[in-house]
Amino acid sequence: MRVLVTGASGFLGRAVAAAVRDAGHEVRTFQRRPSGVDGVSDSLGTMTDAAAVARAVDGVEAVMHLAAKVSLAGDPADFERVNVEGTRTLLAAARSAGVSRFVFVSSPSVAHTGSSISGDGAAPASPAHARGDYARTKAAAELLALAADAPGFAVVAVRPHLVWGPGDTQLVGRIVDRAARGRLPLLDSGAALIDSCYVHNAASAMVAALDRADADEVHGNAYVVTNGEPRPVADLLDGICRASGVPTPGWHVPAGVARAAGSFVEAVWRVRPGADEPPMTRFLAEQLSTSHWFDQRRTRRDLRWEPSVSIDEGLRRLAG
Numbered sequence: 001m002r003v004l005v006t007g008a009s010g011f012l013g014r015a016v017a018a019a020v021r022d023a024g025h026e027v028r029t030f031q032r033r034p035s036g037v038d039g040v041s042d043s044l045g046t047m048t049d050a051a052a053v054a055r056a057v058d059g060v061e062a063v064m065h066l067a068a069k070v071s072l073a074g075d076p077a078d079f080e081r082v083n084v085e086g087t088r089t090l091l092a093a094a095r096s097a098g099v100s101r102f103v104f105v106s107s108p109s110v111a112h113t114g115s116s117i118s119g120d121g122a123a124p125a126s127p128a129h130a131r132g133d134y135a136r137t138k139a140a141a142e143l144l145a146l147a148a149d150a151p152g153f154a155v156v157a158v159r160p161h162l163v164w165g166p167g168d169t170q171l172v173g174r175i176v177d178r179a180a181r182g183r184l185p186l187l188d189s190g191a192a193l194i195d196s197c198y199v200h201n202a203a204s205a206m207v208a209a210l211d212r213a214d215a216d217e218v219h220g221n222a223y224v225v226t227n228g229e230p231r232p233v234a235d236l237l238d239g240i241c242r243a244s245g246v247p248t249p250g251w252h253v254p255a256g257v258a259r260a261a262g263s264f265v266e267a268v269w270r271v272r273p274g275a276d277e278p279p280m281t282r283f284l285a286e287q288l289s290t291s292h293w294f295d296q297r298r299t300r301r302d303l304r305w306e307p308s309v310s311i312d313e314g315l316r317r318l319a320g
Helices: 011-022 050-057 076-096 133-147 171-180 199-212 233-244 255-271 282-289 297-303 311-319
Strands: 002-006 026-031 041-044 062-065 101-105 117-120 154-160 222-225 292-294
Touching (some): 002 050, 011 026, 041 050, 062 076, 101 133, 154 199, 171 233, 199 222, 199 297, 233 311, 255 282
Parallel strands (some): 002 062
């Protein structure tokens, strides 16, 4: 098929564009700067430019939508414009262009309300209860996408959880930076179990969703994608730090203190934003102190997919 991949200049987007290309499809990408992926055709623009979006979808048969504003802080209106209205624009353009398959790349945070998730599936996205502007607007966008599912326009939402791997400047990059400066604590004991997803597995799951999007049991549904290897957050942070050659976390902060501090920092950031993302937010404190691991049986059955790179193998690859 001719496939449009949005957001292909990002860490996961590049991996997805390459995986779709390697699966034998013709790939066009759409983002603000060149993707850097060999063998694909770049179309440059923003999700807020309806004309550019229309040009990007012209002539394609499927869309994989990863472009989003991803941050722990920022102007709420920016999240709304890019994540919600950008998705609305892309859905309309895709339907007008005759696209038949639409894979919306979401996040488990769209259904996370701050409490532990232990072995759940893909709960319904909830903009009213999601934590933070990113999660709230991604939840709204996922609902828009799934509501557009119709005969001849198959929509599926995929929620990869904590994607990491070599070259990741978000999760891995921030962990390494904070650990190197001695600013990476464990909240409580660090025993909360969390799932994560090695980048190669996340990308292959997206290709599986593309292939299976029009199956009766798949379209119109959301799927969480992980390695299916929940580990204590302390173990995962330790593994990433050791693979990257930086000190492992050696100090602890009570989760309640971190949540209160995160709420305070968020309030300050809304009035006087810093040059970088805030060092702590309530959402981040909740993510580091509560369990969030997921039942993968439905994902693997419906998408006919299995992860091929274990966490241990991923850490070896991260170490280079």
